Amino acid sequence: MNSLANIIHVSLLSIMKNKRRNIFTMIGIIIGIAAVITIMSLGNGFKQSANKEFSNAGASKGAALIDYLPQDFNATNRNPFTDADIDLARQVKGVKDARIKEDDTFGLSSKASTEKKEANISVVKKKAVESPEKGSGFTEDDNMMESRVATISSSVADELFKGDAIGKTIYIDGMGFEVVGISNHAQIQNIVNIPTRTVKHYLPNLKSGSPQLEILFDEKENKKTIANDVADKLNRSGSASGFGEYQYTDLEEMMKSVGKIFDSITYFVAAVAGISLFIAGIGVMNVMYISVAERTEEIAIRRAFGAKSRHIEFQFLIESVILCLIGGIIGLILGILIASLVDALTPEYIKSAVSLGSIILAVGVSTFIGVVFGWIPARSASKKELIDIIK
Structure with missing residues (x-):
C-alpha cells in the first residue's frame, strides 16, 4: 500500500x-x-x-512612427512628409529606410460635390455595408467588381441633397459614385463608405488627414534615440517645420x-x-x-x-x-x-x-x-x- x-x-x-x-x-x-x-x-x-493595435500603429521593435502636429488645425492641409523630408530621415544614423504610412482608420480626406454643392468628407474603405439606415447598401460582390457605389452619412445627405440622396450621384476627385445608402459612423461625422477595391482603383490619390512617417532600423538599435533624432532633424529642416511640430511618441512604452x-x-x-x-x-x-x-x-x-x-x-x-x-x-x-x-x-x-x-x-x-x-x-x-x- x-x-x-x-x-x-x-x-x-x-x-x-x-x-x-x-x-x-x-x-x-x-x-x-x-x-x-x-x-x-x-x-x-x-x-x-x-x-x-499598437503594433499596427508602429509599436513593433524594428519600426517607429513620426507624427506631425500642425499649429493651426483649421488651416489648409499641408503635406508634412515630402520626398525631401523622407530623404532627410534616411540620412539619420541608424535609419535603414523611411516611408509614408497613411492611417486611413478615420478616413481619407476629400471633397464630395454635386452640380451645385460641395462638402468636406472622409472616405472610409469598406468591404461591404449591407444594413444601412436607409437604402440597400453594397455587398462584397460590389467590392470584388469595383462598383462605383457609396453610402453616405446623414450629414452629407442633408448638406448635398437635403436628405433625399438615395439613387443620386456624388463626385469625388472627378469620379461619380451612386449613393446606395445612408449609414452613419460612430467616430466620424461626414463619412462616405466606398468599397475597398473601388477606392484603390478609382481614388488612388486620396490621402489620410494624418499621415505618418515610418522609419525602419535594426532591432538592436536604440529605437527611442533614433526616432527622436529623426524628429529633431525634421523640426530643423523639414518642409512643414514652420507650421507645426514633428514628434515621436513611444508607443512601445504605452503598450507596456x-x-x-x-x-x-x-x-x-x-x-x-x-x-x-x-x-x-x-x-x-x-x-x-x-x-x-x-x-x-x-x-x-x-x-x-x-x-x-x-x-x-x-x-x-x-x-x-x-x-x-x-x-x-x-x-x-x-x-x-x-x-x-x-x-x-x-x-x-x-x-x-x-x-x-x-x-x-x-x-x-x-x-x-x-x-x-x-x-x-x-x-x-x-x-x-x-x-x-x-x-
Missing part, C-alpha cells in the same frame, strides 16, 4: 464510493476555477488585441503600460472571483473529516498490518488533492468553453485567449486547495492509534 499507484487507486475508489457527496463538494471548486479561467482568458484576449493595466484589472477581478475557492476548500475539509470518521475501521485494519502514521496521512492527503484536481480540471474546461462562447457571441468586441499560465494556475490552485484543506483531516486520521480505535 506504500506505492503511489496503489494510493491513487484506493483514493479513486473512495471518491467513487460517495459520488454524489463528492460531486457537490467539487461544485464550489468547479465554479471558482471556471470563473477565474474565464476572466483571465478574456483579459488576455483584450491584452492581445490591444498589443496588435496598457498591458500592465490589463494585467492588474484581470488579476484583481480573478482574485475576487477566486474567493469562492476558499469556501470550496472549507467544503473539502468538511468532506474529508466525514470520510475519516466513516473509515475508522479501515484505518484500524491498516494499523494492524503495520501502516505508520505518515502512510495514513499521505493516503487521505492524496484523496483530497485528487478530489480538488478533478474539480479543477472540470472547471478549467468549463471556463475555456464559457470564454469561447463569449468570444463567439461577440466576435467584433471580445476576444479570448487561454494561456499556458492560466492552465498552470488552475492546476496549481486546485492542488494547493487539496493540500491546505486536506492536511488537517489527514493529520487527524494519522493520529488515530489502534488501541484508541478498539476502545
